[in-house]
Amino acid sequence: MVREFYRRFRRGPARMELGPSPSPTPPISRNKEKAPLAMRLLEQSGSINPQLGSPIFSNLPREIRELIWRFCLTRYEDLDSLYPIESRFSRPGRSAPLRTALDLLLTCQAIYVEAFLVPFEVNPFVVHDGDRQDLPPLGSSHQCIPGDLGRYEKLKPWQLAHISSVEMTVQQFQLEGGSVERVSRLVGALGRHKGYESRGFTLQGSAHFVPPRSNADGHSEAQNGGDRLSSSQNLLVGRKITSLTIRMLRTDWWAWTSSPQEGSENPKERLRLEPMVNTTANNLxxxxxxxxxxxxxxxxxxxxxxxxxxxxxxxxQIIEYWPDLATLELVLETFACKESQLDYVVECAKLWTFPMEDGYHLVYEGLESSRWLGAESYGYEEGNSWIGEENKHQNGKRNGTVALWRPNSDGDDGSPQEFIMKTLRYQRKRKERKL
Structure with a gap:
């Protein structure tokens, strides 16, 4: 039964081939290939006020201005609109909706032409391939659910092309059932690796990348930017995906419903994770x-x-479908009463390596740990009585400082549950030769 489910899972439409061959279904919204406003402004010589009366433009070099734009246009938590603490998706870094200060681009044309690509370059494309109850409200075109085209079809091809990082939240059975490949196709990681142009999304929900067009002389129109944006730059050429974050929440593990006692008595009931097996392997x-x-x-x-x-x-799948990764992060969360189980997963994960091209590997680089307090109840405690009995905050009896992740304590009274989050980082490095 597991194998048949897995076959159907991998037969999905997301497995269409990348490349010059025509798609069985044409990409959606072809009119979105129209050049962005910034390119049309640059084509009109002298139409942009250089803003020399502003110290930002008259005193600061372009490199400093770019740092300012990147800082201002990085997503942030809107703490004036906190999620209810009992929401399953509410946690450190996700305590409120994520916003981007796009109003900066409306201040003047000089800022717009310098910064209009920055929101896509600095913010990750967020994919939720897990339990819908853990899904925060989606209002940004940077966020999507595989198979739900309406969530991300708002992205124009040139906007999609300039995304260079991806963050995915995934249940373990999805992770071991092909999610890493599906998300790669969703963002077109292999097409980007080949230097192809973005054509938006297909009706099946995959990014569509094709070889760059050639001019009359047979030369590619693709250009590699330079210090300043030019009116002839091909904005459809995809940026390589260099950063991937894989996030598993506390209820995403196979054995999340098992009590700590069950885990100590039966290895089948413990948290476990291994990158070189899938859902069909025996003795997983x-x-x-x-x-x-x-x-x-x-x-x-x-x-x-x-x-x-x-x-x-x-x-x-990381090796095959994400060839340009420079960094990989695994964000693993569980109940505080299962911390020892997660610690063992982390010790095992420190030895994982992911071989890439040209003798490079993604190797373990470092670990960050945090603990945080949530609500007293989330609704899933029914039928899992051990959560209410063993996962309550113990007022300092557990090691480690509790993170302050909300600006006020509304709803935090009572007996809050305690959670652990560990982030493992892997860095692209050339493998050392053994002497």
């Missing part, structure tokens, strides 16, 4: 430990997988 619950023991000895584990079981391993 033992794979993490077997992989850890092999890697401690300097070897890559052999799980004895058949050809079908080797498909869909999320570790190999």
């Amino acid at each position: 619950y033992l794979a993490m430990t077997r992989g850890y023991e092999a890697r401690k000895e300097g070897a890559e584990p052999d799980f004895g997988l058949d050809g079908f079981e080797q498909e869909g391993r999320w570790g190999t």
Whole structure:
């Protein structure tokens, strides 16, 4: 049954080929290929006031102004509109809607032509491939759900092309069932790697990238920017995806409903994660430990997988479908009473490596840990009585400082639950040769 589900999952329309061959369904909204306003302004010589009366333009070099635009246009939490603390999606970094100060682009044409691409360059494309109850309200074109085209079709091809980072929230069964590949196709990571042009999205929900057009001389029109934006620059050429964040929330694990006691007695009931297996592998619950023991000895584990079981391993999907990554982050969250289980997952994950092209690997670089207090109840405690009994905040009995993540304490009274979040960072480095 698991194999049949997995086959149907991977047969989905998101597996269409990238490249010059025509799509079986034409991309949507072809009129969105029209050049952005900034390019039309640049084509009108002398139409933009240089704003020399402003110290921003008269005293600051372009490089400093670009730092200002990047700072101002990075997303932020709108703390005047806090989510209810009992919402399952409310947590540090997501305590309120994420906004971008786009009004900056309306101040004058001089700022607009310098900064109109920045919101897409500095903010990640956010994909939620998990439980809908953990999904915050989506109001930004930077956020989407796979298969829900209406969430992200607002992006014009040139806007899609300038995204260079992706953040995905995913349930474990989705992660081990092909989500890393699906999200890669959603943003067109391989088309970007080849230097292709964005044509928006297909009706099936995948980014559509094609080889750059050629001019009459047969030369590509694609250009690599330079210090200043020019009216002839091809904005449709996709930026490479260099940063990927994979986030698993506390209810995304296979064994999230198992109590700490059950986990101590039965390895099937513990938190576990291994990049080189998928949902169809036998003895999946033992794979993490077997992989850890092999890697401690300097070897890559052999799980004895058949050809079908080797498909869909999320570790190999990172290698195959995200070839330009410079950084990978794994954000893992669980209940505070399961902290020891998560600690073991982290120790195993420190030995993971993801080989890339040209002798480079994504290797473990560092760890950040935080603990935070939430609401007294989220509704999923019914049928999981251990949560109410064991996951309450213990007033300093657990090690570590509790993060202050809300500007006030409204709704925080009573017996709040306590959670742990650990972020592992992997960096692209050339593999050292053994002497």
